[in-house]
Amino acid sequence: MAEDKKEPWLNYLALSTVIFAVCATLSTFKGGGYSTRSVLSQAQASDQWAFFQAKSIKENLYQLQLERVQLEATLDANAPAAKAAAYKDAIGSYAKKVEKYAKEKADIQQKALDWEKQRDDAKTHGDPFGFAVILLQISILISSISALLKRKLLWYLALPVGLFGIVFFADGFLLFF
Numbered sequence: 712m713a714e715d716k717k718e719p720w721l722n723y724l725a726l727s728t729v730i731f732a733v734c735a736t737l738s739t740f741k742g743g744g745y746s747t748r749s750v751l752s753q754a755q756a757s758d759q760w761a762f763f764q765a766k767s768i769k770e771n772l773y774q775l776q777l778e779r780v781q782l783e784a785t786l787d788a789n790a791p792a793a794k795a796a797a798y799k800d801a802i803g804s805y806a807k808k809v810e811k812y813a814k815e816k817a818d819i820q821q822k823a824l825d826w827e828k829q830r831d832d833a834k835t836h837g838d839p840f841g842f843a844v845i846l847l848q849i850s851i852l853i854s855s856i857s858a859l860l861k862r863k864l865l866w867y868l869a870l871p872v873g874l875f876g877i878v879f880f881a882d883g884f885l886l887f888f
Contacts, residue, residue: 718861718863720863720866721858721861724854724857724858724866725858727854727866727869727870727873728851728854728855728858730873730877731847731850731851731854731869731873731876731877732847732851734843734847734876734877734880735843735844735847735848735851735876737880738840738841738843738844738847738876738879738880738883739840739844741836741837741840741883741884742837742840742841742843742844742883745833745834745836745837745840745883746833746837748829748830748833749830749833749834749837752826752827752829752830752833753826753827753830755826756823756824756826756827756830759819759820759822759823759826760823762819763816763819763820763823766812766815766816766819767812767816769808769812770808770809770812770813770816773805773808773809773812774805774809776805777802777805777806777809780798780801780802780805781802783798784798784799784802835886836883836884836886837883838883839879839880839882839883839886839888840879840880840883842876842879843876843877843879843880843882843883844876845876846872846873846875846876846879847873847876847877847880849869849872849876850869850870850872850873850876851869851873853865853866853868853869853872854866854869854873857869
């Protein structure tokens with residue numbers, strides 16, 4: 712039985728396929744990590760916005776109470792001193808509560824915006840990894856077909872596709888696009 716002589720370019724094909732496979736695997740892991748970070752950040756942002764809404768409702772309730780007591784105090788302008796002092800105390804108390812909730816809302820809003828920024832950053836990094844996986848898988852497929860058919864021309868087609876995949880892989884880290 713005669714052995715087929717192995718063509719030298721097949722060694723390079725195997726090496727390039729391994730490189731593409733390693734980059735595809737790393738792209739999958741990094742892309743998945745960024746995807747998870749994006750989902751978790753979105754959940755945290757949603758929680759903060761819900762908390763913001765709860766504080767807004769409480770602030771609004773105290774604002775309504777404040778306006779009601781102010782109106783009562785205005786309508787009862789000739790009230791005895793004790794009643795006028797009670798109105799003044801209630802107005803001061805409700806005004807402090809409104810101010811407190813307004814400040815808390817501002818802090819919560821900033822936290823929500825920070826979580827949204829983290830989500831957007833994770834999406835910005837994750838998208839190139841997704842493109843890289845697609846291109847690298849295509850190049851691995853074409854390289855495999857090239858090896859099976861022993862067609863060097865197919866391998867030449869797989870190389871630029873794989874190189875574009877590697878460029879997107881690098882872009883996931885460096886964001887140069």
